Amino acid sequence: MHLIHESIAMIEPYLRHYGLPALFVIVYLESLGAPLPGESGVICAALLASAGQLPIEGVFLAVAAGAILGDNTGYLIGRYGGRGIIERYGRYIGLNQQRREWIEGLYARRGAAVVVGARFVVILRQLNGIVAGMMAMRWKPFVMANIAGAILWTAVWTSVPFIFGDFFASHFHDILK
Numbered sequence: 001m002h003l004i005h006e007s008i009a010m011i012e013p014y015l016r017h018y019g020l021p022a023l024f025v026i027v028y029l030e031s032l033g034a035p036l037p038g039e040s041g042v043i044c045a046a047l048l049a050s051a052g053q054l055p056i057e058g059v060f061l062a063v064a065a066g067a068i069l070g071d072n073t074g075y076l077i078g079r080y081g082g083r084g085i086i087e088r089y090g091r092y093i094g095l096n097q098q099r100r101e102w103i104e105g106l107y108a109r110r111g112a113a114v115v116v117g118a119r120f121v122v123i124l125r126q127l128n129g130i131v132a133g134m135m136a137m138r139w140k141p142f143v144m145a146n147i148a149g150a151i152l153w154t155a156v157w158t159s160v161p162f163i164f165g166d167f168f169a170s171h172f173h174d175i176l177k
Helices: 002-020 018-031 038-051 055-094 097-118 122-133 139-163 165-171
Strands: none
Touching: 002 018, 002 038, 018 038, 018 055, 018 122, 038 055, 038 097, 038 139, 038 165, 055 097, 055 122, 055 139, 097 122, 097 139, 139 165
């Protein structure tokens, strides 16, 4: 809880000052692969919405759009640039030919489930689009799974803090004044 508290405290001034565009950028960059606290940003924005400081509809749209577009940008990077990098340097991080083939097979068989599920796991969320592109997952199934995963993830992380805003506000009262 301490890490989430610190992340929310760090993001809150940006959300108050720049609003929904800042939220979109944070989620977009996290979905593209940047190590940013996107989930904490979503929670903070939903809490601000529950206090009437941001429109919850705008929060939902900014988060969903950032997640979908960020993953798609990552997919393009992985598809058109990542393959060569993995083939050249993958052995340095333990990604040998056998492991690459296993991951490719996983994406070929269960790519949609991997893309939806990865949205809910830190680190996998950041690498989701890039890896799907590098593993040559077909674009149409990727896009459909990406949209479904992003909407589910957005719904969970915007609705729970928004609905239970009073409960969360008591834990973050020093931040969300």
